[in-house]
Amino acid sequence: MNVVPVVDQIIERNGGKVSEVYYVACGGSLVDMYVSDFFVRTESTGVTSGWYTANEFVHATPKRLSPTSVVVLCSHSGNTPETVAAAALAREAGAQTVGLTYNKEAKLLDESDYSFVYEWGDETRVHNNPMAIMLDLTVNLIDKLEGYPHIEAFRKGMAIIDTVVANAEKQVEPRTKEFASKYQDETMFYVLASGASYGHAYGFSICSLMEMQWLDAAPIHSGEFFHGPFEVTDEDTPFIVAKGLGRTRALDDRVLEFLGKYAKKVEVVDAKELGLDLIDDAVNEYFNPILFYSVLSKYRYALSVVRDHDLDVRRYMGKVAY
Amino acid sequence: MNVVPVVDQIIERNGGKVSEVYYVACGGSLVDMYVSDFFVRTESTGVTSGWYTANEFVHATPKRLSPTSVVVLCSHSGNTPETVAAAALAREAGAQTVGLTYNKEAKLLDESDYSFVYEWGDETRVHNNPMAIMLDLTVNLIDKLEGYPHIEAFRKGMAIIDTVVANAEKQVEPRTKEFASKYQDETMFYVLASGASYGHAYGFSICSLMEMQWLDAAPIHSGEFFHGPFEVTDEDTPFIVAKGLGRTRALDDRVLEFLGKYAKKVEVVDAKELGLDLIDDAVNEYFNPILFYSVLSKYRYALSVVRDHDLDVRRYMGKVAY
Numbered sequence: 001m002n003v004v005p006v007v008d009q010i011i012e013r014n015g016g017k018v019s020e021v022y023y024v025a026c027g028g029s030l031v032d033m034y035v036s037d038f039f040v041r042t043e044s045t046g047v048t049s050g051w052y053t054a055n056e057f058v059h060a061t062p063k064r065l066s067p068t069s070v071v072v073l074c075s076h077s078g079n080t081p082e083t084v085a086a087a088a089l090a091r092e093a094g095a096q097t098v099g100l101t102y103n104k105e106a107k108l109l110d111e112s113d114y115s116f117v118y119e120w121g122d123e124t125r126v127h128n129n130p131m132a133i134m135l136d137l138t139v140n141l142i143d144k145l146e147g148y149p150h151i152e153a154f155r156k157g158m159a160i161i162d163t164v165v166a167n168a169e170k171q172v173e174p175r176t177k178e179f180a181s182k183y184q185d186e187t188m189f190y191v192l193a194s195g196a197s198y199g200h201a202y203g204f205s206i207c208s209l210m211e212m213q214w215l216d217a218a219p220i221h222s223g224e225f226f227h228g229p230f231e232v233t234d235e236d237t238p239f240i241v242a243k244g245l246g247r248t249r250a251l252d253d254r255v256l257e258f259l260g261k262y263a264k265k266v267e268v269v270d271a272k273e274l275g276l277d278l279i280d281d282a283v284n285e286y287f288n289p290i291l292f293y294s295v296l297s298k299y300r301y302a303l304s305v306v307r308d309h310d311l312d313v314r315r316y317m318g319k320v321a322y
Numbered sequence: 323m324n325v326v327p328v329v330d331q332i333i334e335r336n337g338g339k340v341s342e343v344y345y346v347a348c349g350g351s352l353v354d355m356y357v358s359d360f361f362v363r364t365e366s367t368g369v370t371s372g373w374y375t376a377n378e379f380v381h382a383t384p385k386r387l388s389p390t391s392v393v394v395l396c397s398h399s400g401n402t403p404e405t406v407a408a409a410a411l412a413r414e415a416g417a418q419t420v421g422l423t424y425n426k427e428a429k430l431l432d433e434s435d436y437s438f439v440y441e442w443g444d445e446t447r448v449h450n451n452p453m454a455i456m457l458d459l460t461v462n463l464i465d466k467l468e469g470y471p472h473i474e475a476f477r478k479g480m481a482i483i484d485t486v487v488a489n490a491e492k493q494v495e496p497r498t499k500e501f502a503s504k505y506q507d508e509t510m511f512y513v514l515a516s517g518a519s520y521g522h523a524y525g526f527s528i529c530s531l532m533e534m535q536w537l538d539a540a541p542i543h544s545g546e547f548f549h550g551p552f553e554v555t556d557e558d559t560p561f562i563v564a565k566g567l568g569r570t571r572a573l574d575d576r577v578l579e580f581l582g583k584y585a586k587k588v589e590v591v592d593a594k595e596l597g598l599d600l601i602d603d604a605v606n607e608y609f610n611p612i613l614f615y616s617v618l619s620k621y622r623y624a625l626s627v628v629r630d631h632d633l634d635v636r637r638y639m640g641k642v643a644y
Contacts, residue, residue, distance in 0.1 A: 020370070027549025041372060045385050048342070048370040050363060053545035060517055060569045060607075063367050082545070188510055188538050195382055205540070211550035216510050216559075218527070218540030223375035223404070227349025228533035230638055237538075247382045258644045285382075314553060322548055322580045 001128060003137040006114045007144055010070055010096055018145060019068040020048040021138065022095075024057045024086045028207045029074040029100075032131035034199020035289045036072070036138040046146045054082035058089055067094035072137070074099070074130050076120070078106020087111035098137065100130045125162045132161070132290055139286070153280035157287055160278060164287075165294045168274035172295050179267055180302035183238055186265075187216055190229070192241045192255055194222035195248035197271075197288040200296065204240070208300040212311045222251040230258065238265040240299075242292045245271045246285020269295055323450055325459040328436045329466055332392055332418055340467060341390040342370045343460065344417075346379045346408045350529045351396040351422075354453035356521020357611045358394070358460040368468045376404035380411055389416035394459070396421070396452050398442070400428020409433035420459065422452045447484045448612055454483070457608060475602035479609055482600060486609075487616045490596035494617050501589055502624035505560055508587075509538055512551070514563045514577055516544035517570035519593075519610040522618065526562070530622040534633045544573040552580065560587040562621075564614045567593045568607020591617055 011018065021040055023033035030053055040049035050062060054073075065071075071090035075083040078101030087097050088111045099112025102120045109115050118130050126132055136158060143151045183189075189209055193201035201219035209217035220229045222241075233239075239259055243252040259266045271277075271288050274295060279287055304311045316322065333340065343362055345355035352375055362371035372384060376395075387393075393412035397405040400423030409419050410433045421434030424442045431437050440452050448454055458480060465473045505511075511531055515523035523541035531539035542551045544563075555561075561581055565574040581588045593599075593610050596617060601609050626633045638644065 027546060030546070030549075042382050042384055045388075048386075053543055053549075055545040055573050056516060056543070056570055059572060060364050062364055064370075066367075080549075194378060206542075206546065206550035211553045214554055216538065216540070216554060218538070220528075221375055221378070223377040224349060224352070224528065226639075226644055227352075227375075227402075228528035230644070231533045231636060232536055232538060233638065248378055250381060251377050254644070258638075261642075262638070316552055316555065316580075316584070317548075320583075322552070322576070 001116055001118070001133055003133065003140055006098065007137060007140045009114065010141065011144055013096060014068055016145070017068050018047055018070055018141065019066070020050065020064060021141070022050045022052060022057065022062070022065070022069060022071045022090070024052045024054050024071055025074045025083055026054050026080055028203060029076060029083070029130065031199050031203030031207065032074060033072065033134055034202070035131065035196045035286060036134045038196045039135065039138050039286055040142065043148060044142050044146065047142060054080065054086040057086045058082060061089060065090065065093045065095055069093070069095040070098065071095045072098045072134055073108060073112070074101070074134065075106070075108050076102050078103040078108040084108050084111060100133060126165050126290055126294060127158055127161055131293060132158070135286060150280070150282040154283045154286070157279040157283050161287055161290055164275050164278055165291055168291055168295050169298055171274060172298055176298045176302035179299055180306040183265070184303070184306045186238050188238070189215065189217045190220055190237065190239045191217060192220050192222050192225060192239060192252070193244060194251040195244055195246055195288070196285050197242050197244040197292055200242060200289050200292045203293070204296050208296060211317070212300060213303060213307065213309055222248070222255045225255050233259065233262045235264040237263060238267070239263055240267045240269065242296070243268055243270040244285060244288035245276050246288065323438055323440070323455055325455065325462055328420065329459060329462045331436065332463065333466055335418060336390055338467070339390050340369055340392055340463065341388070342372065342386060343463070344372045344374060344379065344384070344387070344391060344393045344412070346374045346376050346393055347396045347405055348376050348402055350525060351398060351452065353521050353525030353529065354396060355394065355456055356524070357453065357518045357608060358456045360518045361457065361460050361608055362464065365470060366464050366468065369464060376402065376408040379408045380404060383411060387412065387415045387417055391415070391417040392420065393417045394420045394456055395430060395434070396423070396456065397428070397430050398424050400425040400430040406430050406433060422455060448487050448616060449480055449483055453615060454480070454612055472602070472604040475605045476608070479601040479605050483609055483612055486597050486600055487613055490613055490617050491620055493596060494620055498620045498624035501621055502628040505587070506625070506628045508560050510560070511537065511539045512542055512559065512561045513539060514542050514544050514547060514561060514574070515566060516573040517566055517568055517610070518607050519564050519566040519614055522564060522611050522614045525615070526618050530618060533639070534622060535625060535629065535631055544570070544577045547577050555581065555584045557586040559585060560589070561585055562589045562591065564618070565590055565592040566607060566610035567598050568610065
């Protein structure tokens with residue numbers, strides 16, 4: 001999808017003034033926003049950002065929220081009550097709201113100044129997934145406001161990410177089956193990542209393992225591992241490390257060196273080995289999560305097959321009152 | 323400790339201009355900073371903040387870092403290499419650095435424009451713990467820069483927090499023994515909280531359970547629980563819920579209502595029941611983490627006794643190269 005017209009309108013409405021972007025959603029949609037928040041925090045000098053689970057944004061709303069704020073909201077169904085409430089509240093504060101959903105009839109659309117109704121499914125090209133749309137919007141927004149020196153490299157990356165991911169998915173498939181076979185009886189996984197990828201350590205834990213497989217899981221930031229968490233390491237504990245490209249790769253390497261000595265159950269998903277280095281070094285770290293989402297989805301699928309636990313089975317979500 | 327002279331100097335040096343505060347540390351020290359970051363994000367209109375594990379701050383340094391930034395760093399030993407490196411880097415960028423440590427000879431002190439050498443131990447009054455010092459510094463900084471309407475209530479809270487915590491510790495002791503006895507054979511805990519308290523859901527997981535007890539653990543934000551994580555709920559899975567006072571209490575209540583129906587192993591640590599409501603409603607949410615740290619330390623101690631696993635035993639930290 002072409003994000004540029006929306007970026008232009010956002011900037012125009014406030015005479016060029018955007019003070020912060022809030023990324024507000026729940027669960028998997030919030031995960032998809034992590035990289036955009038990370039991009040603003042890391043690359044912008046004039047705009048700040050915040051990453052909020054929707055109900056916290058609603059109950060403890062930042063005082064900064066104002067007409068110069070942009071609030072990006074995403075909900076697959078488009079009717080997640082907390083996210084719709086956050087959008088309404090943001091609008092009431094005069095902020096500009098950008099809503100993303102799969103559902104053309106979503107309530108979220110009623111509260112969105114700008115909206116993206118995305119497609120979904122195995123056949124969809126990843127650059128049209130909500131994660132990529134939000135990242136594209138964010139990078140273009142920062143570029144238009146203050147200039148992003150690597151905008152051309154980023155655009156080239158967006159142009160080839162579908163191909164990179166499709167190749168990586170093929171490449172990883174045999175490994176996902178080995179993984180599933182080896183780990184089918186495990187009940188607890190630690191998932192590690194750093195930088196822009198950390199969101200997917202969180203996402204793979206809470207969505208793929210906890211929600212879809214009813215398995216225990218915990219994300220750990222690679223930089224935090226040596227400051228507490230690593231004391232659980234032993235030969236029986238499984239670790240999945242999403243080893244990204246970019247500036248924080250050294251943090252993941254350090255984790256892997258340690259695990260190589262003291263753990264036996266370690267699965268490495270390496271963005272470089274999977275071909276993400278086809279994208280320019282100046283920007284490829286921001287594409288890590290797009291690659292990891294697709295590749296880790298293959299892992300969860302393989303696990304679901306071996307465990308005979310369908311990815312769509314829920315016992316509470318949408319079934320009981322909560 | 324009196325934070326006001328440091329606040330005055332910070333403000334004076336830049337002629338009143340502070341654009342953001344970065345909170346940078348590792349593990350338990352990073353946990354102690356969560357509430358300060360949350361305060362700035364929630365209450366300030368003119369200052370923003372960032373909460374970083376030190377090695378990520380070093381490798382993917384925010385472009386905003388500048389002479390109008392304040393970087394708060396904390397390391398118990400004062401020699402955590404990543405934190406010392408972050409302090410050096412911040413100084414080189416012209417930012418003002420505030421260092422907190424227990425160690426008078428710490429390298430961190432060499433890189434700190436302002437420093438607090440705190441005391442530590444069971445007898446120390448909590449308002450002199452690093453978490454409280456950083457919060458006090460933060461609240462006073464925001465108040466001096468832009469006015470914080472509840473500064474008097476906050477100061478009154480600081481004046482009585484020692485008493486509140488001491489009473490809560492006494493009150494909770496029998497319960498910690500029951501908890502330890504009931505859960506002594508569990509191997510995995512989920513720890514939930516929201517708002518200013520979330521840092522301690524993270525901290526109790528990575529420091530108290532993983533590091534000090536070699537038990538599996540995962541923090542979950544109460545607001546995120548219903549968007550994935552809750553699918554693991556069953557009668558065998560233990561949950562610890564730190565139910566705070568303040569604006570996000572409704573999020574914790576919703577979790578507890580659900581767990582009341584579908585879980586059997588639920589430990590509630592309720593700040594209200596433990597007397598934190600002695601502090602004014604306008605500010606007591608910011609004192610939740612100070613209370614929870616002390617009270618949860620009693621829980622971990624009771625668990626360590628029953629499990630015969632001393633809190634100070636490490637197998638890797640400070641023992642092997644990493």
